[in-house]
Amino acid sequence: MEKLQAALARAREKREGGTDRPLRTTDVTARNRARRAAKDGAIGERWASIGMFEASPKRMHDSRIYSSEASVEAQHFDILRTKLFLEMRRNDWTRIAITSATAGCGKTTTACNLIAGMGRQPETRGMLFDMDFRRPAVAKFFGAAPGSSLEDVFLGNVDFADQAMRLDENTSVSVTTRIVADPARVILRSQTSEILDQIQADYRPDLMLFDMPPVLVSDETRGFLKLVDAVLIVAAADMTTVAQVDEVEREVAQYSNVAGIVLNKCRFMDEGYGYSY
Ligand SMILES: Nc1ncnc2c1ncn2[C@@H]1O[C@H](COP(=O)(O)OP(=O)(O)OP(=O)(O)O)[C@@H](O)[C@H]1O
Numbered sequence: 001m002e003k004l005q006a007a008l009a010r011a012r013e014k015r016e017g018g019t020d021r022p023l024r025t026t027d028v029t030a031r032n033r034a035r036r037a038a039k040d041g042a043i044g045e046r047w048a049s050i051g052m053f054e055a056s057p058k059r060m061h062d063s064r065i066y067s068s069e070a071s072v073e074a075q076h077f078d079i080l081r082t083k084l085f086l087e088m089r090r091n092d093w094t095r096i097a098i099t100s101a102t103a104g105c106g107k108t109t110t111a112c113n114l115i116a117g118m119g120r121q122p123e124t125r126g127m128l129f130d131m132d133f134r135r136p137a138v139a140k141f142f143g144a145a146p147g148s149s150l151e152d153v154f155l156g157n158v159d160f161a162d163q164a165m166r167l168d169e170n171t172s173v174s175v176t177t178r179i180v181a182d183p184a185r186v187i188l189r190s191q192t193s194e195i196l197d198q199i200q201a202d203y204r205p206d207l208m209l210f211d212m213p214p215v216l217v218s219d220e221t222r223g224f225l226k227l228v229d230a231v232l233i234v235a236a237a238d239m240t241t242v243a244q245v246d247e248v249e250r251e252v253a254q255y256s257n258v259a260g261i262v263l264n265k266c267r268f269m270d271e272g273y274g275y276s277y
C-alpha cells in the first residue's frame with residue numbers, strides 16, 4: 001500500500017514539474033490553452049487579432065442574456081446548446097441560422113444566449129452574425145457601438161477581424177449598426193457567400209450562428225438559408241400557431257435542414273425554454 005502511494009506521489013511530482021500541490025482549474029485551463037495554441041497556431045493568432053469587447057452586464061441582463069455565467073436561468077440555454085451541438089456533430093454542421101414565423105418570438109435572445117454560453121466552453125469556438133439588417137438588435141443587447149457594421153464586411157470595405165468583437169477568447173459577435181434598405185442585395189450577393197467561406201476557412205469556428213429576420217415576412221431569409229447547414233426555428237408560446245410552425249418548417253426544408261424547434265416564452269417554469277425535434 002505504501003509503495004503504491006509513494007509511486008503515485010512520484011508520478012504526480014513528475015507530472016507537475018516537481019511540486020506536490022494538487023492540480024488547480026487554472027492549471028488545466030492554461031494547459032488546454034497552450035495545447036490548443038500549439039495545435040492551431042495561425043488560427044489561434046487570427047482569433048487573438050479580433051478586438052476584445054467588454055459587454056455591458058446591465059444591458060445583457062435587461063436583454064435577458066443570462067448564459068455568460070452558470071445560473072438557473074442559463075440552464076435552459078445550456079441544454080439547448082448541448083442538444084444543438086450533438087446534432088451539429090452528428091451531421092457535420094457548422095452554420096446555423098435562427099429564424100421564426102413572425103417577429104418578436106425570441107430569436108435574438110436565443111442567439112445571444114447561445115453565443116454567451118459558449119464563452120464558458122473554451123474548447124469550442126463560436127461566432128454570432130446579426131443578419132437582421134432591417135431590425136438589428138444584437139449590438140443593443142450587448143451594449144456595443146462599433147464604428148462599422150456587418151454590411152461593411154460583406155461589401156469588402158472592412159476586415160472581419162476589425163469589425164467583429166470578441167466576447168470571450170473563443171466567441172465573437174459581428175453586429176449590424178446600420179439599417180440596410182435592401183438587405184436582399186447584400187445577402188444574396190455572391191461576394192457575401194465568398195466572404196463567409198473565407199471567414200470559416202480562416203477561423204475554423206465550431207459554430208457560425210446567424211440571427212435572421214422572420215422567414216414568413218422576409219424574402220432575404222429564404223435566400224440566405226441555402227448558405228447554412230441547418231436552421232433553428234423559434235416559436236413563441238401563446239403567439240406562434242402550429243400552422244405557422246408547419247409553414248416555416250416547409251419553407252426551411254426547401255433550402256436547408258431543420259436543426260430543431262425552440263419553444264420560447266412559456267409561462268410555466270417547468271416548461272421554460274423547450275427544445276424539440
Ligand atoms: N423567454 C422569454 N420570456 C420573456 N420575454 C422574452 C423571452 N424571450 C424573449 N423575450 C422578450 O421578447 C422580446 C422579443 O425578443 P427578441 O428580440 O429576442 O425576439 P426576435 O424574434 O429576435 O424579434 P425580431 O423578430 O423583432 O427580431 C424582447 O423584449 C425579449 O426580451
Ligand SMILES: [Mg+2]
Pocket residue numbers: 107108109132135137211
Ligand atoms: Mg431579432
